[in-house]
Structures are given as structure tokens and as C-alpha cells.
Amino acid sequence: MKGIQNMRKRLVILFSIFFLVFMSISPVSAANNPRNIYEVKPGDYLWKIASTYQTTIQDLKLMNGLQSDLILVGQKLKVPIMYEVAPGDTLWKLSQSFSSTVSLIKTANGLTSNMIYVGQKLKIPPKKLSMQGQFVLMTREEFKDWLFNHSFTRKIGKIQQHHTWQPSYQQFNGSNHFSLLNGMKDYHVNGMGWKDISQQLTTFPDGTVAVGRPFNMPPEGSFGLQNKSRMLEIEADSLAIENLGNFDKDGNKMTPEQRETILTVTALLMLRFGLTPNVDTVTYHHWWDINTGEQVLDEGEGHAIKTCPGTDFFGGNNTTDARSHFYPLVQQRMQQIRATLQ
Structure with missing residues (x-):
């Protein structure tokens, strides 16, 4: 009995030491410092x-980029x-x-200095x-928080890369941003007869990214487009990214900011969905x-294909270009982001 009591005392001391060390890591971890992240529970x-x-x-919707009043258990x-x-x-x-x-903070508390x-x-x-409406315009860092705080009900297995061609950098x-997004939505809904804007994400020349379709x-x-059943099959587990611009070789020269965003957004999606x-x-x-x-991959001759996402998209638009110039950069960015998440 005495041995058990001694063991309990040692465990209490060890836990106390661990707790004190953990709490002293930084001022952000101080005991009086509550988290400002709330995890949605059943009934919320x-x-x-x-x-x-x-x-x-x-204000909650604006703080969190919520496109509707719907929230899911586990969402942050x-x-x-x-x-x-x-x-x-x-x-x-x-x-x-x-x-x-x-x-x-100063405004919320009436501080003058x-x-x-x-x-x-x-x-x-x-x-x-x-x-603006359903559209959420974010920086890369804001998108990272948005993506990892949200919960999703659909399995995602592939990311589609597109360029808009029109609108391009000239527009x-x-x-x-919002005017162009609403214009694309209007064309997709009223011109093409779709339910909403086609793409979930749109990247812009200034490096911002917008969420559109939920x-x-x-x-x-x-x-x-001409084979609806096949289209639904392909798109069931897809997310579509429209990169604003014309990235064919005779088109727009991609800005460094948009390039960074395309790499970062793709890497974040890979990490978020385990791809x-x-x-x-x-x-x-x-x-x-x-x-x-x-x-058809690189065997497009004789098929109805587009140049999208552009013949100059990260070195080109065939599978060799993707394997040589795009995927390695995405993998590198994934490693960099992992390091910040640890």
C-alpha cells in the first residue's frame, strides 16, 4: 500500500513539473489567456x-469566412x-x-494609445x-486558417488546374476581384445554365485567393461538357481552381505573387485532404x-482538348511539364508548410 502511495506522489510531482514547463513556454500560453478558437459541438x-x-x-461569418449559416460539428x-x-x-x-x-483591439476597448x-x-x-455575398477573398495565410478550420462533408481526391483565359490580366x-467573380458567376449561371459559379477557388495576379462555389x-x-454522366463522375471528388489570366505562351506573364499563391494553395489542399x-x-x-x-493525358491529337491551364503554365501543360516543373515545387511547399504546423 505504501509503495502505491509513493508511486502516486511521484506521478503528481512529474505531472506538476510538466504542467509548469508547458505553461512557461510563452506568454501566449499563460493560464489567464483563453483560446480564441471555438470548436463546434452537437446542438450548436x-x-x-x-x-x-x-x-x-x-460578425461571426465575417471573422470565419462562412458562406452560409450552416456549421458542422468539429468545425473551428x-x-x-x-x-x-x-x-x-x-x-x-x-x-x-x-x-x-x-x-x-484599440477600437474595441476605447484605447487612445x-x-x-x-x-x-x-x-x-x-x-x-x-x-461579398458567397465570395471570400483572402491572403495565402488567411486561406490556410480558413481551410484547416473548416469541416467538409465531401471526399476530395483531385484538384483541377484551370486558367480563366478571359477575364485575363487586362481586365x-x-x-x-468581386466584380470579376460576380461576372464569372453570371456567365456560368445564366450563360451556361449551371447552379453556381463553377470553381471553388480563384487565384488573382496580386496573390489573393477567393472561395466561390462551396x-x-x-x-x-x-x-x-457533352457527356453529363461522365462529367458528374469526374467532378464528384474534385475541387476546381481557376487561375485568373491567360497563361498560353502568347498571353499573360504570371506574376510572382500569383505563382506563390498557386503553389501554396495547391500544397495546402494536398495536405488538408491527404493527397x-x-x-x-x-x-x-x-x-x-x-x-x-x-x-487523354498527352495523347490529345484527334480529341477535343483545351490548352488550359496554359501552354506556359509552370513550364507547360503536358504531364512531363507537370512532373518536372509543378509537382516538385508543390511537394517542396508542402514540406515548408508542414514545418510551420508542427
Whole structure:
């Protein structure tokens, strides 16, 4: 009996040491520092969560890039929190720790300077994403958070790479993202008769990325236009990316920012859905007969094929180009992102 008691004491001491070490890693881990991420539980709905955290449904949607009121169990939501200032804290450090900004924290608390003091209680609201209707426009880092915080009901097995061809760089003025997205949606819905904009994601020359069609809906009309049953089969586990621009050799020269975004977004999708880049998981529009839905890869002669995603897309649009110039860069980016997630 005495041996068991001694063992319990040792376990308590070891746990206490571990707890103290863990809690002293950084000010962000201080005991008075609550997480600003809420994980959705059974029975939750947006009004209930908004009420709990003293915010509004609309603000919750903007903080998290929610395209509707639907939330899923296990989904992670950024929420406003009350925080007690600890030694070493600054407004900038707090803004970085809680996905906020110095300006937002000052406004939420009526602060007229950057001075804060230990023991002060601050409301810290997360940043709001740029949204218009269903469209969510994000930086690469914002998209990473969005992707890993969301829950999805559909299995994703392949990523489709497209270029818009039109609109191209000539139509982009640096601030008309939503206008171009709405124009594409109008064409897809009213011109093509589809239910929504075809693609889930659109990348822009300035390096931003927009979510359009909900991830839980397969893309529509992206491959096999004349063979509907084959089209539905291909698209059932697909996500479509439209890279704004004309990336044929006589078209637009891709900007470094858009190049970075295409690589990062593709790598993030690979990681999120447990995929490895190859011709089956990262597929080019050029490799499919648009009438029959047949995957022809590099044997396109005699078939109805497009140059999409462009004859100058990361070195070219055939499978050798993809294996030599695109997939290795995606794999490298995946390794870099993994290191930040550990």
C-alpha cells in the first residue's frame, strides 16, 4: 500500500513539473489567456455561439469566412475573447496571437494609445475577412486558417488546374476581384445554365485567393461538357481552381505573387485532404476530352482538348511539364508548410 502511495506522489510531482514547463513556454500560453478558437459541438448554431461570445451572427461569418449559416460539428470558429494583460504583453503581440490587429483591439476597448498595463482586461476581436455575398477573398495565410478550420462533408481526391483565359490580366485592376467573380458567376449561371459559379477557388495576379462555389458542392461543367454522366463522375471528388489570366505562351506573364499563391494553395489542399501530387490528384484541363470526358493525358491529337491551364503554365501543360516543373515545387511547399504546423 505504501509503495502505491509513493508511486502516486511521484506521478503528481512529474505531472506538476510538466504542467509548469508547458505553461512557461510563452506568454501566449499563460493560464489567464483563453483560446480564441471555438470548436463546434452537437446542438450548436450560429446565434447560440454569437450570444455566448457577445458578438453577432454577421460578425461571426465575417471573422470565419462562412458562406452560409450552416456549421458542422468539429468545425473551428474564431471568436472574440476577453483577455487579462500579462507581463511582456503588447498590443502588437496580442494582435498576432489572436488573429486581430492593433487598430481593432484599440477600437474595441476605447484605447487612445498603444499603452496597456498588467491586469488590464481587453476585448480582442478577430479580424474580419473580405467578403461579398458567397465570395471570400483572402491572403495565402488567411486561406490556410480558413481551410484547416473548416469541416467538409465531401471526399476530395483531385484538384483541377484551370486558367480563366478571359477575364485575363487586362481586365484586372487590382481592386475589382468581386466584380470579376460576380461576372464569372453570371456567365456560368445564366450563360451556361449551371447552379453556381463553377470553381471553388480563384487565384488573382496580386496573390489573393477567393472561395466561390462551396467546397461541399462538386464543380460543374469543368470537364466532359457533352457527356453529363461522365462529367458528374469526374467532378464528384474534385475541387476546381481557376487561375485568373491567360497563361498560353502568347498571353499573360504570371506574376510572382500569383505563382506563390498557386503553389501554396495547391500544397495546402494536398495536405488538408491527404493527397500527394501526381497526374491523378493534380490534373490539368488539357488532359481531358471536353466532349467525351475521356482522360487523354498527352495523347490529345484527334480529341477535343483545351490548352488550359496554359501552354506556359509552370513550364507547360503536358504531364512531363507537370512532373518536372509543378509537382516538385508543390511537394517542396508542402514540406515548408508542414514545418510551420508542427
